[in-house]
Amino acid sequence: MENERQNRGKDEPVIKIRDLYKSFGSNRVLKDVNLDVYKGENVVVLGRSGTGKSVLIKIIAGLLTQDSGSVCVLGEDVSKLDDKELLELRLKIGFSFQNSALYDSMTVRENLEFPLVRNKKHLKRKEIDASVERVLTAVGLAQTINQMPSELSGGQRKRIGIARTLILNPEIMLYDEPTAGLDPITCIEINNLINRVKEDFNTSSIIITHDLTCAKATGDRVAMLLEGTFAKEGTFDEVFDSNDGRIKSFYNYNFIK
Numbered sequence: 001m002e003n004e005r006q007n008r009g010k011d012e013p014v015i016k017i018r019d020l021y022k023s024f025g026s027n028r029v030l031k032d033v034n035l036d037v038y039k040g041e042n043v044v045v046l047g048r049s050g051t052g053k054s055v056l057i058k059i060i061a062g063l064l065t066q067d068s069g070s071v072c073v074l075g076e077d078v079s080k081l082d083d084k085e086l087l088e089l090r091l092k093i094g095f096s097f098q099n100s101a102l103y104d105s106m107t108v109r110e111n112l113e114f115p116l117v118r119n120k121k122h123l124k125r126k127e128i129d130a131s132v133e134r135v136l137t138a139v140g141l142a143q144t145i146n147q148m149p150s151e152l153s154g155g156q157r158k159r160i161g162i163a164r165t166l167i168l169n170p171e172i173m174l175y176d177e178p179t180a181g182l183d184p185i186t187c188i189e190i191n192n193l194i195n196r197v198k199e200d201f202n203t204s205s206i207i208i209t210h211d212l213t214c215a216k217a218t219g220d221r222v223a224m225l226l227e228g229t230f231a232k233e234g235t236f237d238e239v240f241d242s243n244d245g246r247i248k249s250f251y252n253y254n255f256i257k
Helices: 002-007 053-060 083-090 108-119 125-138 154-166 184-201 212-218 236-240 245-253
Strands: 013-024 027-038 042-046 068-073 093-096 172-176 204-209 221-226 229-234
Touching (some): 013 053, 027 229, 042 212, 154 184, 172 184, 184 204, 204 212, 221 236
Parallel strands (some): 042 204
16 A cells, blocks of 8 residues: 555645536535645635535545546546445545544444454454554554543544544545534644644545634645635635635634634
8 A cells, every 4th residue: 555655646636526516406515616635635625514515525435426527536536436446445545524433332442443354354463453552542542442432532532533544544534524512622632633644644634624723723725615616725824815705704703813
């Protein structure tokens, strides 16, 4: 996998979206969406709740199918993959769900082991243990290895959820509202963790959020999703240096001191 990562050109997008449309009945959620994400880059997709942000990353992961347009991930056209090919691609994508998606009946160790045992059946116990310890250390929660999810705080569950996505060593991370429902101090910890993951695991990421603090702290680039399409794209400061009333109102509502 490391060779595959090194062989991808620096200027070749790891995610390439062109002319993407998606509707649910008469509700057109995404319309003419275009986006590139490059190797080693954190891209924040920013927008209000219900604007199609989560729909976008579900299409990228092959969990939903677009009505038209193309989504290429790591050189593969997602909509043209068969079930086996889609599974192979998903193993290269870490999806951090908003609710952390931990199994309540499993310990932290068992939650982390689950994707390894399911997808890499050849691994020996020593290798599994080493992988679990590695990702727990990476998120700063080695001491929780034998705890149940119910014993963890919301921020800890979020970090364990990220650790579980990292255990398969993904090339791409998709974060769905990573700071939702967390207190300000824990939000800072999650933002710092997202940045460390990029550096330590050599990932490229899309971060879905409506949290401006998260966007400013984690985004190498920000894409503002308004009314189903990207209204502006650039650095955080470039996006909000705008005369567009919709962008101004979004900033003022989420004001950062």
